[in-house]
Amino acid sequence: MKDKATSFDIAHMAGVSQSTVSRALSNSPLVNKETRERVQRIAREMNYKVDKNASNLRKQRSSTIALLLFEDPSPDDSLINPFFMSMLGSITRACATFNYDLLVSFQNMNGDWHAEYEDSHKSDGLILLGYGDYLDYRDKLTQLQDQGTHFVRWGAHDTEYPGISIGCDNYQGGQIITEHLIQQGAKSFAFIGTAGQRAPEFMARFQGHIDMLATHNLLPQEAIQYNAVSTEEAGFDATQKLLASGARPNALVCASDLIAVGAIKCLKTHGIGVPRDMLVSGYDNIPISGFTTPTLSTVQQNTKKAGELLVSNLLKLIKGESVADYLMPAELVIRESTQRAD
Amino acid sequence: MKDKATSFDIAHMAGVSQSTVSRALSNSPLVNKETRERVQRIAREMNYKVDKNASNLRKQRSSTIALLLFEDPSPDDSLINPFFMSMLGSITRACATFNYDLLVSFQNMNGDWHAEYEDSHKSDGLILLGYGDYLDYRDKLTQLQDQGTHFVRWGAHDTEYPGISIGCDNYQGGQIITEHLIQQGAKSFAFIGTAGQRAPEFMARFQGHIDMLATHNLLPQEAIQYNAVSTEEAGFDATQKLLASGARPNALVCASDLIAVGAIKCLKTHGIGVPRDMLVSGYDNIPISGFTTPTLSTVQQNTKKAGELLVSNLLKLIKGESVADYLMPAELVIRESTQRAD
DNA sequence: CTGAAAGCGCTTACAG
DNA sequence: CTGAAAGCGCTTACAG
Numbered sequence: 001m002k003d004k005a006t007s008f009d010i011a012h013m014a015g016v017s018q019s020t021v022s023r024a025l026s027n028s029p030l031v032n033k034e035t036r037e038r039v040q041r042i043a044r045e046m047n048y049k050v051d052k053n054a055s056n057l058r059k060q061r062s063s064t065i066a067l068l069l070f071e072d073p074s075p076d077d078s079l080i081n082p083f084f085m086s087m088l089g090s091i092t093r094a095c096a097t098f099n100y101d102l103l104v105s106f107q108n109m110n111g112d113w114h115a116e117y118e119d120s121h122k123s124d125g126l127i128l129l130g131y132g133d134y135l136d137y138r139d140k141l142t143q144l145q146d147q148g149t150h151f152v153r154w155g156a157h158d159t160e161y162p163g164i165s166i167g168c169d170n171y172q173g174g175q176i177i178t179e180h181l182i183q184q185g186a187k188s189f190a191f192i193g194t195a196g197q198r199a200p201e202f203m204a205r206f207q208g209h210i211d212m213l214a215t216h217n218l219l220p221q222e223a224i225q226y227n228a229v230s231t232e233e234a235g236f237d238a239t240q241k242l243l244a245s246g247a248r249p250n251a252l253v254c255a256s257d258l259i260a261v262g263a264i265k266c267l268k269t270h271g272i273g274v275p276r277d278m279l280v281s282g283y284d285n286i287p288i289s290g291f292t293t294p295t296l297s298t299v300q301q302n303t304k305k306a307g308e309l310l311v312s313n314l315l316k317l318i319k320g321e322s323v324a325d326y327l328m329p330a331e332l333v334i335r336e337s338t339q340r341a342d
Numbered sequence: 343m344k345d346k347a348t349s350f351d352i353a354h355m356a357g358v359s360q361s362t363v364s365r366a367l368s369n370s371p372l373v374n375k376e377t378r379e380r381v382q383r384i385a386r387e388m389n390y391k392v393d394k395n396a397s398n399l400r401k402q403r404s405s406t407i408a409l410l411l412f413e414d415p416s417p418d419d420s421l422i423n424p425f426f427m428s429m430l431g432s433i434t435r436a437c438a439t440f441n442y443d444l445l446v447s448f449q450n451m452n453g454d455w456h457a458e459y460e461d462s463h464k465s466d467g468l469i470l471l472g473y474g475d476y477l478d479y480r481d482k483l484t485q486l487q488d489q490g491t492h493f494v495r496w497g498a499h500d501t502e503y504p505g506i507s508i509g510c511d512n513y514q515g516g517q518i519i520t521e522h523l524i525q526q527g528a529k530s531f532a533f534i535g536t537a538g539q540r541a542p543e544f545m546a547r548f549q550g551h552i553d554m555l556a557t558h559n560l561l562p563q564e565a566i567q568y569n570a571v572s573t574e575e576a577g578f579d580a581t582q583k584l585l586a587s588g589a590r591p592n593a594l595v596c597a598s599d600l601i602a603v604g605a606i607k608c609l610k611t612h613g614i615g616v617p618r619d620m621l622v623s624g625y626d627n628i629p630i631s632g633f634t635t636p637t638l639s640t641v642q643q644n645t646k647k648a649g650e651l652l653v654s655n656l657l658k659l660i661k662g663e664s665v666a667d668y669l670m671p672a673e674l675v676i677r678e679s680t681q682r683a684d
Numbered sequence: 685c686t687g688a689a690a691g692c693g694c695t696t697a698c699a700g
Numbered sequence: 701c702t703g704a705a706a707g708c709g710c711t712t713a714c715a716g
Binding site: 047050052053056057082092093096103104116122147288292 | 346389390391392398406427431434443444445447448462463489629634
Binding site: 359361373396398399 | 701702703704705708709
């Protein structure tokens with residue numbers, strides 16, 4: 001392995017100063033066109049690449065973004081939330097568009113990630129992806145803010161949280177899926193998914209759900225709702241409890257596709273057919289939802305656009321431009337699980 | 343946003359020299375225990391982080407690995423090969439274990455990625471993930487090798503390719519799934535998946551398939567095989583062709599789960615029941631395979647172990663230790679699509 | 685348009 | 701065990 005060439009080597013070969021090499025390679029208009037092209041050609045021939053560490057140190061920025069994914073590490077990596085994976089794909093591509101590198105890291109919500117990346121100049125800013133359902137999330141965000149770290153958060157605008165957020169309208173998503181179910185003739189409903197302070201996404205979906213019910217005068221005295229985190233097992237268990245209570249709603253509104261998958265599985269064990277006896281909806285449009293029996297009606301978040309917005313807004317923030325929160329509309333995906341085969 | 347503190351600031355506050363601060367923060371045994379602890383405490387209080395660019399520049403390494411994913415960018419990011427996503431998860435976690443950062447980048451096979459990362463000192467080494475099915479892959483690898491770049495490749499050992507590879511035994515995978523089908527009573531077979539020089543993974547699966555058939559004296563004069571890339575559509579089309587030829591094998595061995603999903607869909611349109619009339623197997627054990635109707639028997643690659651091996655071997659390579667190719671065994675996952683309900 | 689020089693913030697021989 | 705000093709490879713004011 002031969003030593004890497006430096007800009008001095010290139011300067012020597014091109015018969016110019018090292019400063020000129022640096023300028024030529026950054027396409028500075030200050031340098032004569034012919035000189036610039038000659039230097040660039042020699043650099044290419046020599047396989048010379050600017051040393052990023054030196055360049056970053058001098059420029060005091062890294063042209064790198066860090067993506068922090070918060071997720072309980074599952075024993076089986078294949079179970080990584082498909083929605084996040086989809087976001088990762090789109091964020092990666094968006095970064096490439098802007099000539100930024102992307103550092104990816106899985107984090108525990110309770111780690112000390114809030115200080116790590118930008119302070120050490122590894123990255124110019126952070127994208128935070130993961131459900132903000134822990135109590136100290138706000139403190140960490142405040143600390144980031146105080147340190148002057150550039151960051152954007154995936155999620156809905158929340159006055160509790162400092163900083164910029166890009167999200168998908170969970171409230172509206174809860175509304176449209178509920179409206180769809182009402183159109184399909186459902187009169188009584190249950191919502192499966194933890195609706196509480198610590199699960200703002202699910203909470204907003206639930207809120208949209210009950211508000212739409214109220215609009216149609218279908219909201220009972222007490223909305224039926226059972227807690228469940230976003231897993232198949234939790235969906236199964238919550239549905240089990242619902243059925244044990246004797247309730248037999250026309251429609252089950254699940255806060256995520258995984259919950260819906262578990263719910264359908266549970267209904268099957270009780271001989272309750274979907275959509276024949278009960279309609280079931282999910283949320284997220286994960287790949288699996290197109291393959292379940294029945295296929296799952298769900299709500300889609302536009303991950304491609306989300307990734308692009310997260311990256312472009314973070315870059316604006318880094319450049320010192322002002323940025324506003326953004327809430328994307330949710331889209332309905334209608335499949336078999338909510339349509340009675342009349 | 344206040345200026346970041348430097349090691350000189352910490353030195354000043356601790357009443358020691360900047361060298362001592364640097365040593366203390368890297369836990370050097372050269373520095374007095376009390377001094378070390380005092381310096382570390384002050385650094386923590388000041389929220390001081392070592393500047394990675396400066397540190398890397400001086401140390402001439404980056405403590406960063408780059409993961410290059412080769413994939414035809416799909417218009418829909420949610421369609422990113424789930425197998426790769428699973429690998430990404432496990433690689434990310436493995437990097438964290440070793441205190442390395444991970445740079446993730448989607449690449450076109452025909453880009454000039456082979457020079458980019460290590461030469462610019464952005465990373466100390468590369469992990470190459472993606473099917474090596476393009477003609478110029480070998481040349482690029484050779485170039486990497488010549489440049490002295492550290493890299494490991496996901497895939498089977500191949501004398502055509504320079505460098506270290508970590509892979510899963512596709513040949514054995516093809517064998518065990520075929521043996522399973524034979525045990526289920528299948529006598530005649532078709533293989534769906536491109537088996538050629540440019541698709542070494544599928545080729546090895548196919549080879550394992552026909553060798554196992556030969557072992558059981560079930561290999562016809564001409565093995566039936568239809569080309570298909572790893573998509574649902576290709577699986578559908580190839581199966582269509584197979585059926586059009588009039589062939590009605592007992593079992594369809596598909597080179598990937600996505601192909602199998604397409605194949606089953608096609609069989610359905612022809613009124614051919616799976617597993618009733620024909621057994622169908624996949625490969626990869628993507629999440630969807632547990633939800634199709636029928637659920638799909640398939641072959642699993644241990645992505646968790648794979649990610650760990652890729653990272654640990656790359657780090658060995660970076661340290662100058664010698665590393666050997668490694669081939670992991672494939673595992674059978676038996677579900678409904680290959681078991682006749684007798 | 686070009687060059688000589690300073691300096692980004694570290695790590696690590698070197699000297700004590 | 702500690703400090704003064706060199707130097708990693710760049711970018712960019714400064715001077716011409």
